[in-house]
Amino acid sequence: MEHVAFGPAMDEGEGCEQRGAKRYSLLIRPAKLSCSQGEFVCVLRDVSRSGVSARLFHDLPNCTEFELELQSGQRYPMRRMWSRAPEAGFEFHRDVDVSKIIAEVGAHPKRGLRLALEFPIDITVSGVRSTALVENISQQGARIHCDQLLALDQSLVIEAPGLRHTRAKVRWRHDAQYGVVFDDTYSLRDFAQICARLQAPGLIAD
Secondary structure: OOOOOOOOOOOOOOOHHHOOOOOEEEEEEEEEEEEOOEEEEEEEEEEOOOEEEEEEOOOOOOOOEEEEEOOOOOEEEEEEEEEEOOEEEEEEOOOOOHHHHHHOOOOOOOOOOEEOOOEEEEEEEOOEEEEEEEEEEEOOEEEEEOOOOOOOOOEEEEEOOOOOOEEEEEEEEEOOEEEEEEOOOOOHHHHHHHHHHHHOHHHOOO
């Protein structure tokens, strides 16, 4: 069997028999890992037609089966082969077209990572406090469900356990759903750790 997932930091000459699949470098390529414990942020490091290695910002969930989703919407089922924090290697269930992964040709234009996390929040609008529900979240903003009527370009403050005091502005609305944009975006590391803490706090080292 040819190489399926690059091992962590091997010295020159080690594991030569594992390098059958051509290796490509994908430095700083954010992506999403999904498994039975939730959705998590990673950065792709290397890829071949049979496997990929990734760097995480927390421990890897204790799952065997994962799905990789790129910013273009491409999805690839795969299995964990090794993990050594903060890196992990995975094997695709079937060979992939590496050129499509590098070009990120997918169902929609490349966009920021968006995780389907649902959690309650408090919002404050013009001094009035109410509750709402986040339905998904990215580094730049979120989709929320709120029974309080909000206006376009309305400024608000979002508060929730695990989130910083976040100022945001309403960009769109549809019935009780609203798209809000954060005044200050999250770094990829902060975003990854917030999402992990909301789903599986044990993955974050004390």
